[in-house]
Amino acid sequence: MKQNAFERRHQAEWQAFARQLDALEHGKAGPDSRQFPAAYRRLCRQLALAEQRGYGSRLVEQLQQLALRGHRQFYRHRSHLGARCIGFLLGGFPRLVREEWRLVLAASLLFYASLFGMGLLVYLFPELVYSLLTPEQVAQMEAMYDPDVSRLGRFGERSSAADWMMFGYYVMHNFGIAFQTFASGLLFGLGSLFFLLVNGLSIGAVAGHLSGIGYTDTFWPFVIGHGAFELTAITFSGAAGLKLGWALFAPGRLTRGEALRQAAACSVRLVAGVLLLLLVAAFVEAYWSSMTLPGAPLKYAVGVLFWGLVAAYFLLAGRTRHAPD
């Protein structure tokens, strides 16, 4: 068949297909959307024919563009975001963490070992804190946890109306750290190791210093509540970063690029979980941890409860893959 005859025969069909695509691209399912898959396959056949018969490039390109747009609509990853989020929250996230237990364990060991090690060292040798923090930073920390103020945390003497400000500040600050810890894992995992270590050391130094100078009654009740979520989130983002690095370091039987892609698809889900944890942590930190009204015993009790909840969630949730009958 000559090219002009071919075009004449199918022109109307192509125009209809283009109209259908316009509608779909604007999110409207037209009245003839049920015929879309069949129309798309017909178009693909016509494109293959046009290429095989050596028709002109202008016609072939026009069909290719239609096929590209059709492909984009036909193979769009459509999913119920809400349902997927709930499924992830109820089972997917803890399962994922248990699947990656080696990396989570490695990140946790590094982070907590540096935290407690540095804390103990600073507690025993108080001057060591100045090897990590400047005197101004130490003074600022001391002011934040001074037992005489009624509300704790950064910008200590604030009204409860300022909780909003703190929430915003914590979100910005903590998410930045978590994202950095994750992303720098692409450098063969070194970045994640570095940020885990540095964060562990500096948190440990602050904790050791404040305990050493006797601010225990303000510092520990303040941090124990949101620490359950925040510290867990940081170790998880470290684990996600280590997964990227490990894929580059030891790709197994895949090429490095392919191994990286697969690892990234997995670790970005871990990061999505970290987002949730950090959001909870920011709420708790801004609204609960900063209150001094509840006494220290109550805060310790709630803190232990939070840690228990987090542990139970990641150890137990999502064990049964199907809903019970």
Place this chain on the structure above:
Amino acid sequence: MEWRQSTIRPEPDRGGCLAAGGWLASGFQCEHGRPMSASPAQPSDGTVRQPPLDTRYLVETPEGIDLVLHPAGLVPRALAFAVDLMVRGLILLLAFLLLGQFGELGMGLASLTFFLVTWWYMVLFEVLNQGRSPGKQLLGLQVLHDDGTPVGWAASLTRNLLRVVDLLPFGYSLGILSCLAHPAFKRLGDLAAGTLVVYRERAQPRPSLPEVAAQPLPFALQADERRALLAFAERQAGLSTGRRRELAGILAGPLQVPEAQAEARLLGIARELMGPS
């Protein structure tokens, strides 16, 4: 247009006309399409696809066709990023001016805005606006998965979080190096997320074939030779007279016409190939 003389291969068994036809075809291949195979072992009947010579990126679909994507290089992507940077700066400036008047509540909202604009601006636009942030939209670019499907939440989040690494050690150095070294211009974030920044397809204007009388084919033509002839006819309006004559002159021998008439003969044959309109 790129002329690759190195692809001329004399083929004693198929005669000089084919070799010349392949030569003309190979001249168009950088824009026109598949690289022509002139070796007798692999007849170029138009069904054997070889990797393109230019930067086009082919995705084979289950329907048995190849989608043709045009990955965007460093400069348009950098420009798009610069536009996005300005838009973000503007949003932040407005937000701080507006929210600064609400005291501490405003400060909190401003930090939230800062967080959203820093980390989520690209992700939200890419997922909700068919892979286009405002800068990409302005420059006609679009983010897709490697398989040509629209970018989703996971891939977009990955490529934008890993932007931090592309920025290292200063001024996007790693990203630029990776982009320049990769055949599809991927930065590190694109490599990990399996995404691709491509030009959005644009409707091509319909070229007008010159009004000449159709002339019969001198001999049977292969598919790629037909394509080359049609491409010549479709593009002759954009070529200078001398260039047209020179190109057509190559085929004067096989067509058995004087060089001066080769162009008219070729256009006539192209007319014949198109059929009556």
